[in-house]
Amino acid sequence: MFTSYLFRLFGIPASFRNILNQNISYCPLLRIPLNCNMRKKRFFKDGKTVHPQSNYIPKKMRNKPDVETDSGIFVRSQYEKITVKFFLEKKLQFVYEPLIILDGKQYRPDFFLSKHNLFIEICGFIHMPNYRDRVKFKKELYEKNNLKALFIEFDGKGSLENLLETELEKLNIL
Numbered sequence: 001m002f003t004s005y006l007f008r009l010f011g012i013p014a015s016f017r018n019i020l021n022q023n024i025s026y027c028p029l030l031r032i033p034l035n036c037n038m039r040k041k042r043f044f045k046d047g048k049t050v051h052p053q054s055n056y057i058p059k060k061m062r063n064k065p066d067v068e069t070d071s072g073i074f075v076r077s078q079y080e081k082i083t084v085k086f087f088l089e090k091k092l093q094f095v096y097e098p099l100i101i102l103d104g105k106q107y108r109p110d111f112f113l114s115k116h117n118l119f120i121e122i123c124g125f126i127h128m129p130n131y132r133d134r135v136k137f138k139k140e141l142y143e144k145n146n147l148k149a150l151f152i153e154f155d156g157k158g159s160l161e162n163l164l165e166t167e168l169e170k171l172n173i174l
Contacts, residue, residue: 065097079124080110082160083152087111090174094120102145107138109149116173119149122160126153 065074069084073096080096087094093115097108100119111120121138125131135151142149150167154160168174 077122077124079122079154079160083111083120083122083164086161086164092173102141102147107141113173116171117148118171118173119147121149121151123151123153124156126155 065076067075067077067081069075069081071084071088073084075081075084075096084094084096092113095112095114097110098112100107100109109119110122112118113120119142121135123131123135126135135153139149139151150171152160152163152167154163165174
């Protein structure tokens with residue numbers, strides 16, 4: 001075995017060689033993975049090497065909606081779950097994450113109210129600078145393409161339902 005060769009090469013005592021007989025996946029002494037065939041590498045398009053033992057999740061599955069609403073629709077966050085519940089209570093027809101192409105790039109807004117031709121984005125991480133910049137970019141993108149969009153910036157304080165209701169009443173939707 002490759003690791004026993006390294007033990008002999010570096011003069012490691014036999015007491016440490018017992019690590020090989022245990023079910024240990026990493027040897028802190030040598031800082032190498034054990035029981036790993038280094039020849040079995042998987043290569044992906046981005047050029048990174050991933051070993052078969054790693055917890056690699058395919059890109060298509062990383063951001064899969066996993067929060068289930070009471071109506072059986074899967075969404076990505078609790079805020080979106082509350083929004084779906086609100087739309088169903090108010091009997092508003094909506095499409096969740098419709099695919100749109102703007103300036104040659106794909107985007108998926110959170111909701112689209114087809115009857116009112118309105119895109120709705122629920123912004124829950126507005127305290128993060130990168131997220132704020134992305135929201136600002138999306139606002140400019142929607143304005144540039146003459147799309148009607150409503151950005152709900154919710155910081156977790158108060159009620160999301162009340163905020164949705166007041167914003168939609170301003171647009172004469174409710």
